[in-house]
Amino acid sequence: MTDFSHLDPAGGARMVDVGAKPDQQRVAVAEGRLTCAPQTIALLRAQALPKGDVLTVAKIAGIQAAKNTAQLIPLCHPLTLSHVDVEFTVADDGIGIRATTRLTGKTGVEMEALTAVSVAALTLYDMCKAVDKSMSIGGIRVVEKIKK
Amino acid sequence: MTDFSHLDPAGGARMVDVGAKPDQQRVAVAEGRLTCAPQTIALLRAQALPKGDVLTVAKIAGIQAAKNTAQLIPLCHPLTLSHVDVEFTVADDGIGIRATTRLTGKTGVEMEALTAVSVAALTLYDMCKAVDKSMSIGGIRVVEKIKK
Amino acid sequence: MTDFSHLDPAGGARMVDVGAKPDQQRVAVAEGRLTCAPQTIALLRAQALPKGDVLTVAKIAGIQAAKNTAQLIPLCHPLTLSHVDVEFTVADDGIGIRATTRLTGKTGVEMEALTAVSVAALTLYDMCKAVDKSMSIGGIRVVEKIKK
């Protein structure tokens, strides 16, 4: 039967007990996108891309957020991630974000990857908001999840 | 001239100095959406909506994240928000999220509203991920910003 | 000989070295109570119990605090808890709180359970303080501790 693992039969919130799960190698990849005006990308390319700090600041924010996921999302378990990476693809009307998280442990790491993407996107938004009031963040989803 | 306030002329990151700005009443409203399978919403309605804990957990996560924005987004200023609210609209194929933030201070609060929406969406995703592997988060944007 | 493990022979604080301890399954259960006026419980039952958000907000606060115990209590070791649960019993003159924490690791988890109870109680206090100035929190203690 289909089951919301974080909900009890009465709809109450619960943190899953992962204590009996085996330690396995786990990888997750998530993606998302900041969509902005083409002029914003043109300005970034003129002033701050590829060599300025914009993408580096967003990468660091994403990595730090991945490590902090259990403090942000109430029912997530604390994890000791072995790896986080955040990469960007600059297009003419936005910036694609892709985060990879790895762990040998008892629970999947897709929330950590999604959190890295989300906070990297928010950080890009913050750095561009003075020149573009029409940006949006979307397409945040898991694109790969491996357990072995 | 158009200007990235968080970038110096060489593209370097910088935190804006807001010390000379006046204290003003500031409000921001942001929205976003978790899109999921209609069956997921049907299951939530059967098991956990409107009276279960799902939306409350996401609301609390969003409020806490808004208060924590300056720790998540590197160039954001620490703020003492006077109000945060997070509301949800359950549709047949997703859940809409709307966050409002308020402050009397020197800098706008849209990053706090966007962060509340993002983390509330991630929290909903976390609670539904056991039953739906195809969800995505999108449409995160500022819908209102007031300064008076 | 009886020994304060967190104190050196001169009374100085020290963090115990748990590196040589074996990984074991560990469970702790702690309890506590918010005592309030019967009228406060009556009002909660009329306006917000059992279906409002009061207990859920306190549960989430308790779970988050348990995960954050090592940041709150200086000599506690950082842990990666596998499970936290917080339950409530509403009586006529107060609310009982019971927290359970689990871990496979080198050190017991009773401080995490006590922290969950304490912060859940503070959160209940916060939500009721506008209607009741005479509340108190007490009876916080460990009721079960298992190692196997």
Next chain:
Amino acid sequence: MTDFSHLDPAGGARMVDVGAKPDQQRVAVAEGRLTCAPQTIALLRAQALPKGDVLTVAKIAGIQAAKNTAQLIPLCHPLTLSHVDVEFTVADDGIGIRATTRLTGKTGVEMEALTAVSVAALTLYDMCKAVDKSMSIGGIRVVEKIKK
């Protein structure tokens, strides 16, 4: 009519909007107690009181927790406390804890005082738990609240 300020009419959680409140001098004093076996106090007096680190560690933990209250208690507002103090009274069967918090701001600081007491008590518990399995924490309450 009596009102839970943190609850909406349907019992939903909400963070009060304090933006329209005036800045006032606010003080709160809270108390609590760790109750333990007389032998535990005798041992502390022999090994670690009054000159060892026990009370200092608990004081620091309480001060840090007071500053961190808005991260612990979901509906509390972030504050910039101007003062926190934590004092102890060692009795024959326990340790009394008293915390004072001060602020010039828009909202009261009793939750910060209660949090300081609670975390100081948990820290004392942690330092004594190796010699005493029967301790409890109680009597946590506000004893003074001033606004001027």
Next chain:
Amino acid sequence: MTDFSHLDPAGGARMVDVGAKPDQQRVAVAEGRLTCAPQTIALLRAQALPKGDVLTVAKIAGIQAAKNTAQLIPLCHPLTLSHVDVEFTVADDGIGIRATTRLTGKTGVEMEALTAVSVAALTLYDMCKAVDKSMSIGGIRVVEKIKK
């Protein structure tokens, strides 16, 4: 009489009460230095300076740490900094670090500037430690403090 403001007459720790102090414009500048082997700087220049991410990562870490000072240093007051900047000077045998912090408030911001320098230096150390085991961090001091 000379006085340790953070110590009571018995040598006990205390957090100063700044509530009665006026709000003033405050600036602090601190400096420090990571000293390393000339070959390390040569390698950095070949592979990662001036355009790689090394200095940007350290800058972001310093800014974030400055905002987090009151959580790191027990008797520091929580502040809402209006500005933090961190700059670097690359020499042949090390990297100089200079941080500036600003606030309109009741207490000085030199601890925030010193913290930014320290954590930026630690971050540089972390990024270079795989190639240089002989590095050291020093010269951390306040070079300017203004109140007006």
Next chain:
Amino acid sequence: MTDFSHLDPAGGARMVDVGAKPDQQRVAVAEGRLTCAPQTIALLRAQALPKGDVLTVAKIAGIQAAKNTAQLIPLCHPLTLSHVDVEFTVADDGIGIRATTRLTGKTGVEMEALTAVSVAALTLYDMCKAVDKSMSIGGIRVVEKIKK
């Protein structure tokens, strides 16, 4: 070939993937020093050493910072330290600081030891800054690193 493990070939920041490393016992020892005026040490000895709270507050701050290293230094992995110790040596013109960190895990713990020393030094600085404007922090380095 010499390699900056935290940098990719283009100088970009990256978090090393430690997932394939074996769990080993790891120890690191770091040292540093707060240099101050002899009169400051004389005053501390008269008012607050050896029995006052000064060194205890700095020790606790150092331990807490060690546990928090991965939140402070962007590319550090989250760790669950099994032990942290911070010791002080009071000289006539300064205070020496020595921190030891231990872990059974996949990555070294020297950044945790260096962070403990740095934050303990900043805490001492904070407590003495009212009486001495000429202090500096230096000599922060790793003095021992063991893996077995």
